[in-house]
Amino acid sequence: MCGIIGIVSHEPVAGRLVDALKRLEYRGYDSAGIATLEDGVLTRRRAEGKLVNLQRRLEGDPLSGTIGIGHTRWATHGAATEANAHPHMAGKLAIVHNGIIENYRELRAELEADGAVFESQTDTETVAHLVNRELRRGLAPKEAVMAVLGRLEGAFSLAFLFDGEENLLIGARRGSPLAVGEGEGEMFLGSDAIALSPFTDIVRYLEEGDMAVLRHATIEIFDEHGNPVIRPVRRSTGKAFYVDKGNHRHFMQKEIYEQPEVLSHTLGAFVDMTTGRTRIPNGQTLDFSNVRRIALSACGTGYYAALVGRYYLERYARIPCDLDVASEFRYRESPLGDVDLALFVSQSGETADTLASLRYAKGEGLRIASVVNVQESTIARESDVVLPTLAGPEIGVASTKAFTCQLISLAALAIHAGVARGVISPERELELTRSLAEVPRLANEALALEDTVEALSREMATKRHALFLGRGFSYPLAMEGALKLKEISYIHAEGYAAGELKHGPIALIDDTMPVVVIAPHDRSFEKTMSNMQEVAARGGRIILFTDAKGAAGSGSDMASTVVLPDMPEILTPIIYAIPLQMLAYHTAVQMGTDVDQPRNLAKSVTVE
Template identity: 75%
Template sequence: MCGIIGIVSRKPVANRLVDALKRLEYRGYDSAGVATLDDGALSRRRAQGKLVALERLLAEKPLNGSIGIGHTRWATHGAATEENAHPHATHRVAVVHNGIIENFRELRAELEADGYRFESQTDTEAVAQLVTREIDRGASPREAVFRSLKRLDGAFALAFLFPGEENLLIGARRGSPLAVGDGEGEMFLGSDGIALSPFTESVRYLEDGDWVILSREGAEIFDENGAPAERAARRAVGRTFYVDKGNFRHFMQKEIYEQPDVISHTLSSFFDMANGRTRLPRGQEVDFSKINRMVLSACGTGYYAALTGRYYLERYARIPCDIDVASEFRYRESPLSGVDFALFVSQSGETADTLASLRHAKAEGLTTAAVVNVDESTIAREADIVWPTLAGPEIGVASTKAFTCQLTALAALSVAAGVQRGVLSRDDELTLAKALSEAPRLTNAVLKLDSLIERLAHDMATKRHALFLGRGFNYPLALEGALKLKEISYIHAEGYAAGELKHGPIALIDDTMPVVVIAPYDRVFEKTASNMQEVAARGGRIILVTDERGAASGVVKDAELIVLPDMPEILMPIVYALPLQLLAYHTAVHMGTDVDQPRNLAKSVTVE
């Protein structure tokens, strides 16, 4: 979602604001802007579209102030136009905002009745006008912000800049993340450590309800009641990280090719490979033998990873699992009696619905755990137990390496749980550990099929619809493959359990409908083969992702084949994810869409 940066310094900040915003591009955005103070006077530059448009504007009309705020906006309230771009400003304050102010309509009506004039369609402008009214009534900037925060409903991260106050920035958060960076004679405010990493080695993450006053001399942090608060300093993440595609055309392509390495890193945190034994990260151990039932929840790709996790946990650890999309988990009012443990999956660790679900589970007395890619995220800080995925920063909006690392972590956890519960013997553990250790080699082998998959993608790019089918472990993968294709190519795609084909989807099959079937030669291959025959009989074009035995079966004479190496079942979801990612990637490239930042999507969905 939106990105926020603020700097108070003694030297010009405009270029550094833009540099930090570039590091936040991975969140997704459709407009950008900065505001600075020069001799106390407020100046703004805002532009629709990508940061290059803002950079051109700044080249034509430079800003020279030594204090400023910046923002990349993902449109919610109001279209992606210059007038709706942040910062929003009045004669008293400029503000940038990530989140949604749920009661903005009531606030707007109240403020308009008091004579305050709005210029945009956004919910954020209500915050600027609310603070303005408080200052007009005699409050200091500090008092005005504190009073205004109490009037806001919803989730937000905010940064305020005040004309005439060249040594004052104020930030606040509720729901959406915000971090403070410590410098020498300057201070920083940002959405995450990546934004602040070029400027500081020390970051303090605000807790929910916190607000902070920044000057060049330091930071004063307060809790939601206005009491002084101490927040621990941490080393800035991504100090050496920069948004760099290297020799790759897109970040998504780069991240697909990073998977052998990052899967290896993730495995190393869950297995002692020398002995072939599982080991949970130090301090994050769980006694799975005492867990009778689990609930899993996540959003988007994370949900499909969690769905695969349910298959793993029930198969290898015999733990009954319930699973919900996080946006439904709280509201379904499912009775949680008899549930001992709640597991949440998130790449960013800031997904609003997943975070709210975690808090709901904690309120119900459940022990909570998170499979998460960002150690300092809100979900990681609030979960009782954290299992990191070690995928590294993922910039492409469509998740690739984070997904396979989530699958890797969930597979490893399932093996550890099975051993603790006596479901798996030590020999089983050794066999499964050895199998998972092959994941980096096998994913690297899949990458060598890139040119074949690119050829198949050229034809896929001419289609308007597609179906993805799979059984067992490969059913969640069919859902994920369909999601990847529609996310970045905008082709309508749906994933189904292959056994559901005759229960409706078969009506869609004709000679214009490609059907991607994920079917290694496993215990359900023959059943999936009959589904492929049904598709072929109706003229559907089949792309079969299988192994050598599946390819040799000749189940469908004219199917296009993507043949993967033979592998144990536990590895299939991880390794078979890659050809689906490559198919979506090459289809989107051939169609000319924005692969890394597809329309209407954000990397981290920090509002409901």
């Protein structure tokens, strides 16, 4: 969740450290700091809150060092205070850290018994004291770090800066991403390619257990056993993306409006638009002909995308699917004897629980496919088949364009699987892919509803609770719509299968409760209308998202009706997601919350 940057250069680095941290703001954070060497002496500046606070500190008390490390922190151990902000220092080193050291309590007790004095509540400071103790015992920096890494339990990436060492940065990772960038006479460490993109597009990704030693002109990488290794150089795509809001007020709004374009990009990866035939992107193969069962797993918004994916795969490919939240799947130790494929969904490709679930499935001998937006991520690298969502960088914490790109990827995958299994004819494949080709146009039509949705948000912003209902494909969408609303507006919202209304949620209905119903005129429409009548009879204020035929058949009990264009059923989760995103966005704007960086949330959940 946190962001890491490190630079060893011949020029002052403080400004560039802060610029890189700005590119990592999308991860979510509550404090920030940098450390450099000033005439060979470790010096740091830290601040609680947003990066602007750190910038003010630096304006009044600048740093001029040519080597340094920086960090944006999302609090896990200890409150969001300056004392707990990174970098942490102990003796002759400073450290920044992403992840959790699970055995820090035992290590801290050992260090305190040895005389160490702690200044913070963090697990990170424990690592600093451990390495400093090894330095005091006479080890060189590289050997001191290597000696400590073996004692740490948990998932982490680390960057170290040493007193008096103006030509040395050390980074290490286990379970949390870290990249090394190469420049001309300078080197870089970063949480991802976006952090490094202003400086270089020549990137090496550290693998599990790696440690990197960076100097002005050299990079040495060692594996977890201390053996020198060579990691491949990759040309990062991060530099191609200029992270800017453009004409939009927030990144989330910009990313909502990017959906027609990025959906078309993703569609093009999965469908040969000249023939109308589906494919697995990038020349990969994935044989569904003899797949007996698929295990799907994901977290958060990715989980709701996977739930739609299960509906797609079962309906169009006739493959039974199991679906678990990754944080449960990894510990449930489900027997996977009749499962032939495990499918994971993640925007960042670094989600800790999803990655752990992937490794469990891999350990059980399953073939692994992943739907990911970051093709250079750990999940992508550890998968047998990568199913890319070409959404580009998604800066807003609340996922929008990545979610709909996941849906179109899963829809195309289900069609491809159905063809392979002989349950979809070539003629039906063409019909379905022609439907998918309508998505960019329909997405634009959905965006044209913004003024209508914004008007609805003014009333929604006065409420403290909301209920979202849907059936079939619209059920996962109801849960996703509720998640979006509570993520960024802090209004309590729940999504339910409409058929479950009488099994509890109906007790909440009164004339103050907005009930958002997602009901295109599909095979479930009449059933959903029955549920809506139950809500109306109890005074609930119904906000209906439907099409023209649904609006005509819904009666007069609606408080508001948003009419979307007609579309094939396979497209409804993708297109109906857009006005739900706009409803959450404009409600949050009305309430004055931090839309792009909502409280307590992070973009990439790289710890449990």
